[in-house]
Amino acid sequence: MSKRDYYDVLGVSRQADAAEIKSAYRKLAIKFHPDKNPGDKEAEENFKEAAEAYEILSNQEKKARYDQFGHAGNSGGFGGGGGMNMDDIFSQFGDIFGGGHPFESFFGGGSRSSGRRVQKGSNLRIKVKLTLEEIAKGTEKKVKVNKQIVCTTCDGSGAKDKSSFHTCNTCGGSGSVRRVTNTILGQMQTTSTCPTCNGEGVEITAKCTTCKGDGLERGEETITINIPAGVSEGMQLSMTGKGNAAPRGGIPGDLIILVEEVPHESLKRDGINVIYDLYINFADAALGTSVEVPTIDGKAKIKIDAGTQGGKILRLKGKGIPEVNSYHKGDQLIYVNIWTPKAVSSEEREILEKLKGSANFKPQPGKSEKSFFERIKEYFE
Incomplete structure (x- = not known):
């Protein structure tokens, strides 16, 4: 079963700030808390789902990855929530509820020991x-x-053996201490981490x-x-x-x-597209030919039409990179370059001199071929 969008889980917009996210999670944590819904499996799953969403959206780095890549950036083996247990979730309450377990302060106690600092x-x-x-x-x-x-x-455990533990005398093993303060509004009770055992509930007499x-x-x-x-x-x-x-x-x-x-030895990445620079000689460009080009999946044979001009872009559809968390794939773009030899033999020079005077070998820009930039624009349109 696919996961729900984390923003939908908390009931906030994608533009919600940290305060709104925290407030939304606090309400859901109280609503679906196991102590308030004993034996209700659906409420427990909602409780865990809300904790997972908050664990991602309250973390700036994880939220940025989730906004860009969805669950692929933070879940399915990455990110948080999937491996969270109840202890992981309750450890969040120090930030959400100002320390301790929410139902201890709201309902005068709970079934869980909440003072232990995790x-x-x-x-x-x-x-x-x-x-x-x-x-x-x-x-x-x-x-x-x-x-x-x-x-x-x-x-x-940090202890030499089991006999090295004893219950903290200050907190009685709860990991927290309660203080009652008299105010003009009456008595107010606060809970804080035990200073003696640092929230562990036990003290170690002999260390490992x-x-x-x-x-x-x-x-x-x-x-x-x-x-x-x-x-x-x-x-x-x-x-x-x-x-x-x-x-x-x-x-x-x-x-x-x-x-x-x-880096690949012959291919370059451009977003989800792959670029390959193909070099052919003048004769192949004029007469046409078939050539093999490298792709991500191996070799592919392509046809070069007679009269192909330098700068022409050929496309192999779907031979690029897939988008993360999507079925859409890019293309492979093949840029055709005409290779000009730097040195020619006397026989080759003689042949080229004869061809120079032919009408077919005189450049005719604008007659039939589009410019390089026009072809680029046409491709992306």
């Missing part, structure tokens, strides 16, 4: 080199990434000797990247959760993939 790992950036053929057809790349991974000794309590170590991961067809030089793709791991069970960062095009 940290996020840092993003990683890599470059992936792609040939023109790989860009045209899409490809799968396996890359080895050196990054921070969950400590294999303590499984990310491998990671020194961070829960992380350096490691290598082989990641499979599915590159959609039609990407371009400088385009950034994102894979959620494939960046550096976060301390003690936090949310992993993202892997940002920067596309780098490898």
Whole structure:
């Protein structure tokens, strides 16, 4: 099932600013929250869908990619939301609801422990080199990434062993502390992260000797990247959760993939079109011939009509690059160039001298052939 447009999910226009996006998500998060809709699977899916849309549209880079490339730029293996779980979603509430779980403050408590601070790992950036053929057809790349991974000794807990944990005395394991303040409007209750355990709910008495309590170590991961067809030089793709791991069970960062095009030996890219410069000699241009030209899919045989002029543009329809997230493909444009020899033999010179006087060999611009710029204009019209 295809994903809905993120702007439709939140019910905002494509011109909505950050404040409008945040406000729209806040309303949906309250409406479809699992604590308010216990056992309602549809509400839970709506809750996750809204969180996914907000995760993309609240991030300037991801929003820009989504606006330009749709779901191909941020989902289907790239971007956010698809791999989000409830812990990922609830970690957003610190920004949306000013810290903590919304239903603790609105309804006097909830079924979830909300004070625990969930940290996020840092993003990683890599470059992936792609040939023109790989860009045209899409490809799968396996890359080895050196990054921070969950400590294999303590499984990310940061503790030497299970006995090294004890419940925080300050917050009683909730990860948050509540304060009641008397104001002119009456008593107001606020919730903040526990300063003793930093929101963890537990304290560690003996740290892991491998990671020194961070829960992380350096490691290598082989990641499979599915590159959609039609990407371009400088385009950034994102894979959620494939960046550096976060301390003690936090949310992993993202892997940002920067596309780098490898120049083709004979073809040039111009947007979704492919350009090839064909050089033929004077005799072939005058008499006509058939030649093979390279394309993204291999060789193609084309006909050169007799009397072809230099600057003529031939077109192979549908032999270009597809647009990202679209079925539309560009063309291959073949620019015909007449090759003039720099040196000729005495016999060739004699033949050319005889031809010079022929009426057929006198230039007749404007009689039948259009100018180069007129042909360009005609092609694009």
